[in-house]
Amino acid sequence: MRELICISCPMGCHLKVEGDTLENIVVTGNGCIRGVIYAKNEITAPKRMVCGTVKIEGATQPVVSVKTKEPIPKEKIFDCLEQFNQTTIFAPVNVGDVAISNVCGTGVDVVVTKGLAKK
Amino acid sequence: MMTRNLVIVGGGPAGLACAISAYDAGEKDILILEREEELGGILNQCIHNGFGLHTFKEELTGPEYADRYIQQVVDRKIEYKLGATVIDVNNKKQVTYVSKQDGLVTIDAKAVVLSCGCRERPRGAINIAGMRGSGIFSAGTAQKLVNVQGLSVGKEVVILGSGDIGLIMARRMTFEGAKVKAVVELMPYSSGLNRNIVQCLNDFDIPLLFSHTVVQVHGQGRLTGVTIAKVDENLRPLMETAQFIECDTLLLSVGLLPENELAKNADVEISPVTGGGVVDDGMMTTTEGIFQCGNVLHVHDLVDFVSEESALAGQRAVQYIKQGAPDCEKIKIETKNGVRYCVPALLKKDGDFTSSLNFKMRVASVYKNVTLTVFADGVVVAKKKRPIVTPGEMESITFKQEQIKILKTASNVQVSLEGGEK
Incomplete structure (x- = not known):
């Protein structure tokens, strides 16, 4: 266990x-269904x-x-951060705008979490 | 003098939720005063995820959570002023602020909500010996520099304090390419959330040293290292265990203090335990017409609970504007057996048994298999079994109508931890 x-x-x-494969895992102590999903993953x-x-040009910061937008495999975290470092976007941006699509081949997009107007 | 029905001091998560609920409760004459150049408060620099699961049933980052509330304020056309710093609130509900645009302005308010949050305990409050080299930051300052201003604060980092901001910054600094050598915690437990220890430290093999502290900082000009040592059960450093860690940056995450200078000016009684105001179950402080909510009242773990508490404060402030304060006795809610404090601290014997009632509490240490118990005149009114309680996680009990009636007619109410291992 x-x-x-x-x-x-x-x-x-x-x-x-208990268990170590998707089929035989039994989870207890979870407050909601997310606990089961988390344990399986x-x-x-x-x-x-x-x-x-990521860098932004033309904004106040x-x-x-x-x-x-979704969790990505743990081993790709630092590759993903490297992509963040190499990316520059331009104001204005809105919450949810895609900054990087399909980051590191994960099929997951990277989205802006704060709206910034043009300076 | 300008007059307003409701003045809200602070446009962070507490002030925003308060304004929205006050508006929805029928009050349209609202003004939010925010000293920063944008609404959202501390959420703007908390770019990590984990906000909003209770409120929105989805996992948001700090700026996204703030945005949801800011949109609601904008949709309702609630007035707010940015760059407006409140410099005084008095016991006559007069609020004085300064801003570039308006100069010095005093507003006569019918009700005032203080939702101005907390600030970090600084280095000076913990007396670390050594030089004053650069490279020592409070964790929140470093967070703002990195996340909002895009600056780098250091390459080799030691973090003192394992509160949530310290843990979050350990991961953030790692993400920014820095090496976090250790998180050092004075107490034998963390005051941060378990999930943050898992995903911010364990994921990156960052050591967490309990019962240790920083006893000296080294380096003139720039920090060159820190000396850490184990502490005994009285939290005194054991110098024979001292060891040097080379680093160029020390982040301090050593606690948050409600920012209550304004409340003190308004003669609000301050709790020596929480550092926040003493409020009744209607969120009113000991000064009539002045309310508190959010981290200025007591430091919360989750912004969702700040929003919930602040929405209540907004409703009760509107009730007060419309009806005034009921002329009734207030009894003090006593805390004992490991319960450090309860918010509210006072219970009105106002005969109102239909409004919701909730106690939020923190415990003094880690206890297992305890029952959080509420007594009225010595009789058990509510019980909540908890496998584990820790000082880092707030406990909460919401009462049913029949329980509210018992509590609000009792002459003595106590909250206690019963049974279990302490």
């Missing part, structure tokens, strides 16, 4: 997980949301916050 702390939300439920293919910034 493995003990995990669910990171799906700030409640941080203490999960007890964490045991078989851990994923994380990646939040950071030099960087704008972005996130991966």
